[in-house]
Structures are given as C-alpha cells and as structure tokens.
Amino acid sequence: MxxxxxxxxxxxxxxxxxxxxxxxxxxxxxxxxxxxxxxxxxxxxxxxxxxxxxxxxxxxxxxxxxxxxxxxxxxxxxxxxxxxxxxxxxxxxxxxxxxxxxxxxxxxxxxxxxxxxxxxxxxxxxxxxxxxxxxxxxxxxxxxxxxxxxxxxxxxxxxxxxxxxxxxxxxxxxxxxxxxxxxxxxxxxxxxxxxxxxxxxxxxxxxxxxxxxxxxxxxxxxxxxxxxxxxxxxxxxxxxxxxxxxxxxxRGEPPCVVDTDEREMVMLGYFQQIRDRFQHDRGALGRFKKIAKYFTHGVPYGSELREGVLHAQEVTEAIEVVHRFFDRLRRYEAGGANPFLGPREEGLVIPEESCGISAS
Ligand SMILES: Cc1cc2nc3c(=O)[nH]c(=O)nc-3n(C[C@H](O)[C@H](O)[C@H](O)COP(=O)(O)O)c2cc1C
The missing domain is CATH 3.20.20.70 (Aldolase class I)
Known part of the structure; x- marks a missing residue:
C-alpha cells in the first residue's frame, strides 16, 4: 500500500x-x-x-x-x-x-x-x-x-x-x-x-x-x-x-536491495569520479576518506573497510583496499569462512559531524 x-x-x-x-x-x-x-x-x-x-x-x-x-x-x-x-x-x-x-x-x-x-x-x-x-x-x-x-x-x-x-x-x-x-x-x-x-x-x-x-x-x-x-x-x-x-x-513498492557488487561498483565508480575531478591525488584521497567514513557504515563489517581506507597513504592503495574488502565479503557471502576480525556492524551509526570542514 x-x-x-x-x-x-x-x-x-x-x-x-x-x-x-x-x-x-x-x-x-x-x-x-x-x-x-x-x-x-x-x-x-x-x-x-x-x-x-x-x-x-x-x-x-x-x-x-x-x-x-x-x-x-x-x-x-x-x-x-x-x-x-x-x-x-x-x-x-x-x-x-x-x-x-x-x-x-x-x-x-x-x-x-x-x-x-x-x-x-x-x-x-x-x-x-x-x-x-x-x-x-x-x-x-x-x-x-x-x-x-x-x-x-x-x-x-x-x-x-x-x-x-x-x-x-x-x-x-x-x-x-x-x-x-x-x-x-x-x-x-x-x-x-x-x-x-x-x-x-x-x-x-x-x-x-x-x-x-x-x-x-x-x-x-x-x-x-x-x-x-x-x-x-x-x-x-x-x-x-x-x-x-x-x-x-x-509508492507502495518494496525497497530495492543493494547487493555487495552494486555497493562496490558505486563506491569505486564514485572514487574514480573524485579522482578525475581533483587535480592532485592528495585532495582526492582526503575526499575519499571523508566519504568512506560514512559510506562504510552501510556495509557489513564496514569498520574494516573504513580502517583500511582511512589508513591508506595513496589513492591507489585506497582503491586496492576497497577491492580486497569486497572480494573477501563476496567469498564469505558465498559460504566461505568468516575472514573478518570484528563483530558484524551494519548501518547503525551515523557519525556526528559539524557543519563541514570549517567547523573544526
Ligand atoms: C558534512 C556536513 C556538511 C554540512 N554542510 C552544510 C551546508 O553547507 N549548508 C547547510 O545548510 N547545512 C549543512 N549541513 C547540515 C545538513 O544540511 C543537515 O541539516 C544536517 O546534517 C542534519 O540532517 P541529517 O541528519 O539528515 O544529516 C552539513 C552537515 C554535514 C554533516
């Protein structure tokens, strides 16, 4: 309805x-x-x-x-x-x-x-x-x-x-x-x-x-x-x-379910667009991290993905972290052993943030 x-x-x-x-x-x-x-x-x-x-x-x-x-x-x-x-x-x-x-x-x-x-x-x-x-x-x-x-x-x-x-x-x-x-x-x-x-x-x-x-x-x-x-x-x-x-x-329809492949595709596609837009990798990496801090809260075991991206020193390293994380998640979802160390967290927390960068 x-x-x-x-x-x-x-x-x-x-x-x-x-x-x-x-x-x-x-x-x-x-x-x-x-x-x-x-x-x-x-x-x-x-x-x-x-x-x-x-x-x-x-x-x-x-x-x-x-x-x-x-x-x-x-x-x-x-x-x-x-x-x-x-x-x-x-x-x-x-x-x-x-x-x-x-x-x-x-x-x-x-x-x-x-x-x-x-x-x-x-x-x-x-x-x-x-x-x-x-x-x-x-x-x-x-x-x-x-x-x-x-x-x-x-x-x-x-x-x-x-x-x-x-x-x-x-x-x-x-x-x-x-x-x-x-x-x-x-x-x-x-x-x-x-x-x-x-x-x-x-x-x-x-x-x-x-x-x-x-x-x-x-x-x-x-x-x-x-x-x-x-x-x-x-x-x-x-x-x-x-x-x-x-x-x-x-409209009375069921909500779309977002699977692991789509999450990975969207995250990487978005990262690529940030990269194309920023002239310097440093700027792109900063923006990646800002977005990843939130986005990873919607992903099962997202804290590991978050930690990985936040510690990356280079854009290429952050992208590699994303690939590796989703590969592990896919293998686990297909019935493999649980490769994650922490508890399963999924979309519960919205990090608090003041109004933009200038607020700090
Ligand atoms: C990172 C960040 C930047 C924000 N920048 C603005 C802004 O430029 N202009 C504005 O009116 N509000 C800004 N806000 C406030 C949001 O528009 C919104 O009012 C607030 O986050 C509460 O909504 P939410 O709980 O859905 O996030 C910002 C909030 C966040 C988290």
Whole structure:
C-alpha cells in the first residue's frame, strides 16, 4: 500500500517530486556527489554545498567551481551564506544568472567560523539582521527563494516559528527546519514539535530535516510535523540509495536491495569520479576518506573497510583496499569462512559531524 502522506510539493511553479531533498553538505554535496545521487535516483531536489556570497561576488575560482551543476540537474537549489546584504544580494543574483532553479539562504550552519561572523545559525539570534539579509536576497532574485534554519540558538531561544514567519513575510517561498538548535550541534534529543508549530503557522511549504535515514524515519517525521517534504543529509552519504528506497516504499513498492557488487561498483565508480575531478591525488584521497567514513557504515563489517581506507597513504592503495574488502565479503557471502576480525556492524551509526570542514 502506498503512503497516505504527500509525495510531491511545489515551490511556486517548481515541482519537487518526490518530496525528498538532498541536504546541502559542505565538502560533500559537490557536483560529483550530486551526480551519484541523481544517477541512483529518488530525490526531487538537490542543493549545492553552502557558497559564500562574498566569494561569488569576488569571482574566486574555487567558489565558482562550487556552484557548478549539470545542465540537466533540474531542479537545482544553490545555497548561499553570508552576513552582508550587498554581498548576499549580488551572490544570489549571480547564482540565479548561472541558472539556479532556486536560491536558498543558510541560517542553520553551526560552524564557529561562520557563526563568529554572524552568519549561519547565529542569525537566529539577530532577527533584525536576518530580516535585512532575507529582504536583500528576495529583492535581488526573481527565482524561488528559500531559507534553511535550525529550531533556534539553544533550548532557551527556540524561535524558528518567529524567524520562519518573518521569512515568509519577506517573500521566502519555502523553509527547511533541522530539528536541532545550534547548541545541539549534532547531538541533542529529537524534538519535532517546533517543526510542527512552524508548519501550522506558515502558508509556504515546510521541509523537515534531521536524522532521517530510511522510510520509517521519513514517514514518522512527516506524520509528526505535518511537513510537506523531508531533507536527508548524512543518511544519504551512508546510503546513497536511501532516496530511491524511500520513494519506492512511498509508492507502495518494496525497497530495492543493494547487493555487495552494486555497493562496490558505486563506491569505486564514485572514487574514480573524485579522482578525475581533483587535480592532485592528495585532495582526492582526503575526499575519499571523508566519504568512506560514512559510506562504510552501510556495509557489513564496514569498520574494516573504513580502517583500511582511512589508513591508506595513496589513492591507489585506497582503491586496492576497497577491492580486497569486497572480494573477501563476496567469498564469505558465498559460504566461505568468516575472514573478518570484528563483530558484524551494519548501518547503525551515523557519525556526528559539524557543519563541514570549517567547523573544526
Ligand atoms: C558534512 C556536513 C556538511 C554540512 N554542510 C552544510 C551546508 O553547507 N549548508 C547547510 O545548510 N547545512 C549543512 N549541513 C547540515 C545538513 O544540511 C543537515 O541539516 C544536517 O546534517 C542534519 O540532517 P541529517 O541528519 O539528515 O544529516 C552539513 C552537515 C554535514 C554533516
């Protein structure tokens, strides 16, 4: 039986179907990762990692690279962040001119570096500044404009309802709310009431975000919040098939089962794409490790694969580790002796991570 919950939504005239959105993740959701997710399928909208508006304005090549997307990546949302009205207006306009379907404003990043300059989630403490910035972006672009936030700065200052309402008044056309406060970083106790209150107060679509990893957690979140859709971040690095699986179950079909061959093929194919994209093997190896840290949590005995990749000194060594691991796993699954030393772990943990590299 298919789900009785909504399966698509519109941001003005932009159709998001299914209503499953890939979260923006700095250092992860670049063009290569988004291509992987789109090839597998099941997501209705992809979002770039956050782009400093000031960098776009100054035309810094590295920043311009972050904003790249494929011509057929539609709809695509480009997320900008910053704390200057002028830079945000100009950066948002550049994103629009580059072809963004939607421009999103980051009001949720907990990173010290971003918050120290009143950006990201620190804006939730400064509603007047937040209003000015939202107004500046709204005035600069004609494409749909959306905002992503947390539920507040900390538990004493949970003001997502007021901030989201202000965004709507200023012309935002969708808001995404991550159930954590800034103080929660990536811990805290799951609390969906605030998102429910945001949904009850607003007319524009509301997206719920935080710890969604499968059909059950997606449906539970939609039911408890009444949200129009969900956004998935770390769950998609651990399991890039998550959107396809949830979408199938929403239609009343069984989720696709991912076998060992497919996991290996996807991991190696993705690694190869990273390698082609990075000019230096050092950069490619760093990115491999970042992704492997999550991806291996979805693989049986993945801790051995993780350790192997994390200790690799060269890209070729990391690729060899992947080959060897999956060969052993295949032999074991075919009835051979168990070659693994540790206990079987499989997809239970989502590593905590602060908002991207700059958070550390
Ligand atoms: C590595 C990493 C980088 C992130 N970068 C961004 C970002 O650039 N912009 C943003 O709005 N949120 C960013 N986030 C937050 C996610 O978009 C999302 O709100 C958060 O991870 C909670 O969702 P999840 O539990 O599905 O991962 C990042 C999170 C992670 C783990």
């Amino acid at each position: 298919s789900s009785d919950l909504p399966q698509e939504l519109y941001v003005r005239d932009v159709r998001i179907a299914p209503n499953l959105i890939l979260a923006p993740m700095e250092g992860v959701t670049d063009l290569t990762f988004r291509r992987l997710i789109r090839q597998i399928g099941g997501t209705g909208l992809t979002v770039t990692e956050f782009i400093p508006a000031e960098g776009l304005r100054r035309d810094i090549p590295k920043i311009r690279e972050m904003v790249q997307f494929d011509a057929d990546e539609r709809p695509i949302s480009v997320q900008v962040y910053g704390r200057s009205s002028e830079a945000l207006a100009e950066g948002a306009k550049i994103a629009q001119d580059l072809g963004a379907t939607i421009v999103d404003f980051n009001m949720g990043c907990p990173s010290k570096k971003v918050c120290a300059h009143s950006g990201g989630s620190a804006l939730m403490k400064e509603p007047e500044l937040a209003r000015q910035l939202v107004r500046a972006i709204r005035g600069a672009v004609s494409v749909p404009f959306t905002v992503k936030m947390r539920t507040g700065w900390d538990v004493q200052h949970k003001n997502a309802v007021e901030i989201a309402y202000m965004c709507q008044e200023e012309g935002a056309e969708m808001v995404t709310v991550h159930w954590r406060t800034r103080a929660d970083l990536y811990g805290g106790v799951r609390e969906l009431d605030t998102i429910r209150q945001v949904k009850d107060r607003l007319k524009i679509p509301v997206i719920a975000n935080g710890d969604i990893v499968d059909y059950e957690s997606a449906m539970d979140t939609l039911r408890k919040t009444g949200a129009d859709g969900v956004m998935i971040g770390r769950g998609a690095i651990k399991n890039p098939w998550v959107f396809k699986q949830i979408a199938a179950q929403m």
